[in-house]
Amino acid sequence: MIPYRKDSPLRMHYLWSLREDTAVGWDAEGRTLVLSGPQGMERIEDPTTAVAETLHRMELGPIRLANLLGPKDGAASGAEAYTLVLSVLREISHLVIRTLSLEDLKGPVLSVVPAGPAARFTLVRLPAQRSVRLRPNVTITLEGNVFLLECRALDHRVQIHRPEAMWVVSLLAWPTTPDALIQVLPIPAELTLEILGHLAGAGMTVSGG
Structure with a gap:
């Protein structure tokens, strides 16, 4: 890590x-x-x-x-x-x-890529205690050194460039909350929330139910 x-x-x-x-x-x-x-x-x-x-x-x-x-x-x-x-x-x-990056010279964290003419991206701030999970039917594939998240129903794809973002994605396989992610992940809370906000803005997450 x-x-x-x-x-x-x-x-x-x-x-x-x-x-x-x-x-x-x-x-x-x-x-x-x-x-x-x-x-x-x-x-x-x-x-x-x-x-x-x-x-x-x-x-x-x-x-x-x-x-x-x-x-x-x-x-x-x-x-x-x-x-x-x-x-x-x-x-x-x-x-x-739209790309999220850190000022540490290690490259971008993730990129939200438009995949259709109706694509409109807005960064989402999820409530700390709202249960959330990865959207059903989102596929994760490896293209070179980049993990690609996509779903045929969505107008965006997400490219995962660094492990920090993939850690967040992996924990979204089950319903969780932003607060719970912050407690578990070994990265700053601000980064966790930004990764989650980009994923949510791209439509990759849904309510955990």
């Missing part, structure tokens, strides 16, 4: 990227940003500099929005640019991968 001091500070990062099969480019007039891939085409008319730069960077791999956005998009402040970019990302959320 990976040694943790459960009371030590933990820095987590929320990373954003585009599906690997999504290409970003300009139209012939250079005024409309076009995102194209197997799920179709999205057009963003007259995007701001911040929006265009963010999407081009996301095409290359996961980024922290806070690192990229600042008061450099015309007269807009950093906060305004951030809000505008988030509104665009919500519109194209079926193309956006």
Whole structure:
């Protein structure tokens, strides 16, 4: 097991990227940003500099929005640019991968990957005492070094990159609560809750009954 001091500070990062099969480019007039891939085409008319730069960077791999956005998009402040970019990302959320990572140089923890045109991801905060378990019919397969959670009824898949996330998944085979997970797992409570929140947001969990 990976040694943790459960009371030590933990820095987590929320990373954003585009599906690997999504290409970003300009139209012939250079005024409309076009995102194209197997799920179709999205057009963003007259995007701001911040929006265009963010999407081009996301095409290359996961980024922290806070690192990229600042008061450099015309007269807009950093906060305004951030809000505008988030509104665009919500519109194209079926193309956006959400990744949870730690600031320990060991790579991402898990990634929520859209798997359908209706995919809309929202991080879920489950009540501490609510019983929860893995959704029936969720399959777990190994692809290279990544465990993949998916269900034909869901619009997202979850890639498990590190054992911390797999520990949470394994305990969800039976009904449990967030508080119980925190007590059992040898990782900080904050990390346990973030992993659980991403799994729930992707639809991988249901009420434990």
